[in-house]
Amino acid sequence: MKILDPNERVLANSMALWHDYFGDFVQNHKDVVALTGDLSRSVCTEKVRINTPERFFNIGIAEQNMVGIAAGMALCGKIVYCASIAPFVTMRACEQFRTDVCYMNLNVRLVGKYGGVTNSGPTHSGLEDAGIVRGMANSCVICPSDMSMIPKAFEASYYHQGPMYIRMGSGSNEGYIYDEDYLLEIGKALVPKEGKDATVISFGMVLRNAVEAANYLMNEGIDVKIIDMHTLKPLDKEAIIEAAQSTKRIVTVEDHSIYNGLGSAVAEVLMESGINAKFCRLGIPDIFPSYGDPLKLRDKYGYGTKGIVDAVKSLL
Secondary structure, three states, X not given: OOEOOHHHOOXXXXXXXXXXXXXXXXXXXXXXXXXXXXXXXXXXOHHHHHHOHHHEEEOOOOHHHHHHHHHHHHHOOOEEEEEEEHHHHHHHOHHHHHHHHHOOOOOEEEEEEOEEOOOOOHHHOEOOHHHHHHOOOOXXXXXXXXXXXXXXXXXXXXXXXXXXXXXXXXXXXXXXXXXOOOOOEOOEOEEEEOOOOEEEEEEOOOHHHHHHHHHHHHHOOOOEEEEEOOEEEOOOHHHHHHHXXXXXXXXXXXXXXXXXXXXXXXXXXXXHHOOOOEEEEEEEOOOOOOOOOHHHHHHHOOOOHHHHHHHHHHHO
């Protein structure tokens, strides 16, 4: 694959892209219904409300009801997208998604804004969300790592059978990494950069930090492979095993708690495979993070660009 030169990367607002795209997405797929918990502007379903009001439902601040209603609509043949803030849609409605949706393997998609640290603070930040849904049977968890992946993720979700969580980022200072078109397959990792000295496995919009770290390390003669593990579940185990065998060093980077997220999933694969590889997890430590700019908070908690560089060097 080909990735953009650092000087060509433009940071943008992924929420604006989601807003413009999702309204057209619902309009073009007649069996799609959008629900929200009184957050149509904040979670980018306002265009759906305007364009296709007959397939837009504001359930109010009642996420449990929203997911229960979505299950009923799915049983009637609809593909239902429930959009809210990440901890609200995955934690307040956790039991309903597990029992009403996953247990019956229904076509309901949770869409969570603020996956990871945000300037809205820990109550509105998705710190444990992906890990919670990952633990539910029949579930799928996908997190776009690049602005160009947002439309691809939604299109892939339309054809996916069963429950899904689409984890979005903070919405600001996110941009494009890939310089050419690519095929997004659920459960199939992408490799934006090959390397032989170590592997950085990224999940979500922190891919940008992984690429920046790899470019910095290349200037010091360290050749780093990057794996874009956009799908946390089902996990691309083959990509992990191949990287561990070829580079012998694995660093995982996620805008999520280091417990029960990408790092935990990769560690499970490595232990079960019996491969002897050095391993390091980077992500949100066992704390409730403070308020602030997401990029600065990544640096503060050690999983920004410098943290990745230091982690790779420590394994060499």
